[in-house]
Amino acid sequence: MAWLAMLSACETMGPEQPPVDVNALEQEAARLLEQEEFEQALQAYSQLVGASSGSELSGFLIAGAEVLVVLGAYDTAAEWLTRAGSDATTEQAQRILELHEQIRAARSQVTTPLTRVALLLPLTGPQRQAAIAIQDGFLAAHLNQSEAGARGRPALHIYDTGLLGAREAYIAARDDGAEFIVGPLLKPELEAIMDAAGPATTLALNTLENGRSAANLYQFALAPEDEASQVARDAVTNGASNAVALIPHNDWGSRLLDSFRTELEALGGQLLQIRTYDPAGQDFSSAITTVLNIDRSDQRRRQLGVDLGIPLEFESRRRQDIDVIFVAADAAAGRLLAPQLRFYFAGDIPTYATSAIYESSRQNGDLNDLLFADTPWVLEAGAAPPTLAATLHRYWPQRTSAQWTRFYGFGFDAFRLMFALHENPNTLSSFPALSGVLSLDEAGRVRRELPLAQFRDGVPVAVEPDAGAAAETTAELAGIR
Numbered sequence: 001m002a003w004l005a006m007l008s009a010c011e012t013m014g015p016e017q018p019p020v021d022v023n024a025l026e027q028e029a030a031r032l033l034e035q036e037e038f039e040q041a042l043q044a045y046s047q048l049v050g051a052s053s054g055s056e057l058s059g060f061l062i063a064g065a066e067v068l069v070v071l072g073a074y075d076t077a078a079e080w081l082t083r084a085g086s087d088a089t090t091e092q093a094q095r096i097l098e099l100h101e102q103i104r105a106a107r108s109q110v111t112t113p114l115t116r117v118a119l120l121l122p123l124t125g126p127q128r129q130a131a132i133a134i135q136d137g138f139l140a141a142h143l144n145q146s147e148a149g150a151r152g153r154p155a156l157h158i159y160d161t162g163l164l165g166a167r168e169a170y171i172a173a174r175d176d177g178a179e180f181i182v183g184p185l186l187k188p189e190l191e192a193i194m195d196a197a198g199p200a201t202t203l204a205l206n207t208l209e210n211g212r213s214a215a216n217l218y219q220f221a222l223a224p225e226d227e228a229s230q231v232a233r234d235a236v237t238n239g240a241s242n243a244v245a246l247i248p249h250n251d252w253g254s255r256l257l258d259s260f261r262t263e264l265e266a267l268g269g270q271l272l273q274i275r276t277y278d279p280a281g282q283d284f285s286s287a288i289t290t291v292l293n294i295d296r297s298d299q300r301r302r303q304l305g306v307d308l309g310i311p312l313e314f315e316s317r318r319r320q321d322i323d324v325i326f327v328a329a330d331a332a333a334g335r336l337l338a339p340q341l342r343f344y345f346a347g348d349i350p351t352y353a354t355s356a357i358y359e360s361s362r363q364n365g366d367l368n369d370l371l372f373a374d375t376p377w378v379l380e381a382g383a384a385p386p387t388l389a390a391t392l393h394r395y396w397p398q399r400t401s402a403q404w405t406r407f408y409g410f411g412f413d414a415f416r417l418m419f420a421l422h423e424n425p426n427t428l429s430s431f432p433a434l435s436g437v438l439s440l441d442e443a444g445r446v447r448r449e450l451p452l453a454q455f456r457d458g459v460p461v462a463v464e465p466d467a468g469a470a471a472e473t474t475a476e477l478a479g480i481r
Contacts, residue, residue: 020051114154118173120183125162137411220446225259227373231352232263240323248279293319331359365458409434
């Protein structure tokens, strides 16, 4: 590996090296580690090793060995730990033992390195733009030095399912010797390859609702169902127990409703009422007044006026037993729904949506106060390695909106997941990624835990994970304005 050769050169320079500012270089090494620039951090520690002695030397050797373990260079890490032992303090000696044990455990789980992988995407056809963004994220991870330093880069072959057909592309990748296949992307494509899956391990970039799976097949998707479950958990954490839902009259809305209701009820909440709306419409007053029982309030007023025989002055009033509203809507429908909810006296009820509500940084003032789940890269500055974010902004500035960032990060995560699943899928329980904190369930599906945000002054602002513990009621969260 190139970085090992550079490391060896640093170590043999000895007294020929220029004087080293130990404090400054130590801070630089810490910064590089924080940014996951492991190879550069290792070079810094190599210089620190050459400029120190005694227990300070042992400390730098141990720190460097920790980086070597991350990079998978176990033999070199063991050598550094042996050197560190001669002048180690009691605490350092304990850490040396722990790292030796970690190396032994890692070596026991080493699998054959991947040498050939395949990526299956519909690079022609209606999904071309999304597929290209996912491909570019995958390639960015493939070329990332920290990944390559740990395992070496496998040969990558890309197959266009839009041109070849999903089943044909899958069989071609398998027959060409792919040890791991990533894709296909679309649900019908996944259905098409199910009976051909195996023996090559496959990470499909979608999921099937019927729970169908196959041997050596994992399913990973930017599933909106994960987001609906996430907002239900957040609502209950913040004290909600009674919910109503507004969903579009289509399959997407039904799937989100099922996920929201399942999670809500599993946590002790209940869904009081559901109302569908026409996603192509603009006036949602009928659905809103019905789900808030305002139409019944108006009916009672009219009947009372008839019974008394006199005109009544009356202000419409919504039902008072609602803790939370779930809205399944895209950005266009959301910008119409949110103001209408406020008009009908629901502005003080916490209202949740999924990431579909947020498409770009423009024209979001109408969405103020809405809460939604989204990927870490979209919501959290610094979630992506700085080099990756800089590359995206430099070469694909047109893809920096939320929609394209999700796809790009999805491709990046798929590459990292490929290695994690190849090496030891049993350890995939809390995997931090650009698409969320990932975990693998018993059915081979990758689940996502997502952060929450709220629109304030038209801008999504991340809600701290412990915000629920701090707020006594969901109404307090709705009042963060």
